[in-house]
Amino acid sequence: MPKFYCDYCDTYLTHDSPSVRKTHCSGRKHKENVKDYYQKWMEEQAQSLIDKTTAAFQQGKIPPTPFSAPPPAGAMIPPPPSLPGPPRPGMMPAPGPPERTVLHANLAACQLLLGQPQLAAQSCDRVLEREPGHLKALYRRGVAQAALGNLEKATADLKKVLAIDPKNRAAQEELGKVVIQGKKQDAGLAQGLRKMFG
Numbered sequence: 180m181p182k183f184y185c186d187y188c189d190t191y192l193t194h195d196s197p198s199v200r201k202t203h204c205s206g207r208k209h210k211e212n213v214k215d216y217y218q219k220w221m222e223e224q225a226q227s228l229i230d231k232t233t234a235a236f237q238q239g240k241i242p243p244t245p246f247s248a249p250p251p252a253g254a255m256i257p258p259p260p261s262l263p264g265p266p267r268p269g270m271m272p273a274p275g276p277p278e279r280t281v282l283h284a285n286l287a288a289c290q291l292l293l294g295q296p297q298l299a300a301q302s303c304d305r306v307l308e309r310e311p312g313h314l315k316a317l318y319r320r321g322v323a324q325a326a327l328g329n330l331e332k333a334t335a336d337l338k339k340v341l342a343i344d345p346k347n348r349a350a351q352e353e354l355g356k357v358v359i360q361g362k363k364q365d366a367g368l369a370q371g372l373r374k375m376f377g
């Protein structure tokens with residue numbers, strides 16, 4: 180009788196019968212291994228996505244701003260050169276395919292990792308123009324604004340996330356940090372005022 184191999188636990192079971200398998204698979208250790216396995220897999224997926232996006236961004240495949248986005252069809256006819264004309268199509272955020280939203284949302288995550296909160300906030304703006312309720316973009320812009328010291332904007336974005344998804348742990352934690360950061364700023368300001376007038 181062939182032995183049963185459990186992928187998750189990386190072990191062979193001594194017997195292969197339905198009852199042995201059932202006992203093994205309902206064991207605490209096996210369940211933990213399954214959880215670890217999927218957690219690791221998810222982290223690898225996320226990391227590879229981030230790596231790919233970062234690489235594409237660094238190679239210039241993803242435009243860092245919407246201004247280089249292709250103009251919408253129908254806006255291709257340039258105005259006659261004699262007319263000053265309305266702003267050129269390139270000046271307007273062009274409605275693009277929905278993939279762009281995903282790209283900009285992922286790009287924002289990479290920009291945060293790269294320590295570029297200003298760019299991350301801009302990427303999120305692009306996403307939120309099209310999808311005002313995009314949770315990840317709202318959250319990432321909140322994080323970016325907090326990093327830039329724009330605590331009111333950060334609070335507004337994070338509160339929007341929590342209005343849509345009240346149990347969002349990441350947003351709860353980030354909002355907590357922003358509140359603490361705000362108190363420190365206030366304390367610093369008060370101290371400065373005391374020095375000036377005290």
Ligand SMILES: [Zn+2]
Binds near residue numbers: 185186203204
């Ligand atoms: Zn197992």
